[in-house]
Amino acid sequence: AGVNAYPTALCVRRFEHLIESGMEIDIAVLAYSFNQAFGDLATLEGDSRTAFLRRVGLKSVVRRFAIYNFLIEDLLRTAVYYRLRDRLMAGSWRVEGQQGAADGESSPADAHYTAWLERMHRTADEEGVQLVLLLLGSKGQKSTQLDEHQQAFRDFALRRGLPLVDMIRRFESLDPEAMFMDHTHPSAAGHALIAEELSAVVTALP
Numbered sequence: 001a002g003v004n005a006y007p008t009a010l011c012v013r014r015f016e017h018l019i020e021s022g023m024e025i026d027i028a029v030l031a032y033s034f035n036q037a038f039g040d041l042a043t044l045e046g047d048s049r050t051a052f053l054r055r056v057g058l059k060s061v062v063r064r065f066a067i068y069n070f071l072i073e074d075l076l077r078t079a080v081y082y083r084l085r086d087r088l089m090a091g092s093w094r095v096e097g098q099q100g101a102a103d104g105e106s107s108p109a110d111a112h113y114t115a116w117l118e119r120m121h122r123t124a125d126e127e128g129v130q131l132v133l134l135l136l137g138s139k140g141q142k143s144t145q146l147d148e149h150q151q152a153f154r155d156f157a158l159r160r161g162l163p164l165v166d167m168i169r170r171f172e173s174l175d176p177e178a179m180f181m182d183h184t185h186p187s188a189a190g191h192a193l194i195a196e197e198l199s200a201v202v203t204a205l206p
Contacts, residue, residue, distance in 0.1 A: 001025075007035045008113065008149075009043075012120045019127055027202060028124055031134040034184050036113065036149050110152045117156045130205055133157045134198065137168035139180035163205070165197050 001018050002011065011030060018025065044052060062068050124131040135153055137146075146154065146168070157164035170193065171179050179190040186194060 002029075002031075005033065005035055007033050008120075009116045012116050012123075015120060016123055019123065019129075025127070025129045027130045027132060027205065028120075029132045029134055029198065029202075030117075030120060032136045032150060032153050034136075034138070110148055113149050113152050114156055117153070121156075121160060121162070130163075132163045132165065132198070132201060132205075134165045134194070135168055136184075136194075137171065138184045139182070140176040141168055142172060143169050163201050165194075165201055167194055167197065170197055 001014075001023065003014060006014065008030070011033070015028060015030075063073075121131055123129075133153065133156070135150065135157075137150070143166075150168070154164065154166070156162075171190070174193075179187060179193070181187045181190075
């Protein structure tokens with residue numbers, strides 16, 4: 001029921017929509033997204049919302065052509081797609097070289113981000129849904145190099161006592177070339193390992 005690449009804010013709105021539509025959910029897995037710069041889309045209104053949805057619609061049309069998918073988002077992914085993407089709207093997926101926040105430190109982004117996590121947790125609790133958090137990282141990233149949103153994500157799980165699948169730690173000792181197809185997207189082997197780790201946590205739940 002989820003949408004790949006949604007920022008956390010849109011994941012929460014999507015979850016609320018599914019609940020309101022009457023879907024019966026036992027377990028919800030909220031994965032960390034590198035697209036946090038898109039979080040404000042959840043509150044867009046008026047002309048800004050219309051303009052953005054028009055761009056989304058255009059991209060949807062273009063993506064129906066196999067030649068676009070093959071050339072731009074596969075063959076020329078790094079040379080073209082990511083450069084164009086960053087020009088359109090800067091994302092937070094570029095984490096190489098970033099250092100994690102020191103213990104006890106926080107930022108305005110932490111507070112804004114945590115508010116969405118709190119909203120997700122509150123809705124899940126009210127509906128009797130078990131929330132599981134999945135922390136994802138970039139290629140070669142170490143657990144000491146979390147960006148502010150990753151740190152807030154991990155801290156939130158620990159504070160609330162929620163099941164946390166920490167794939168940054170899990171991938172840390174493995175060959176990044178085998179686990180990732182580019183800087184943030186796991187390979188087939190990487191996805192299989194994520195599924196394995198999630199399965200172990202989910203099947204152990206009451």
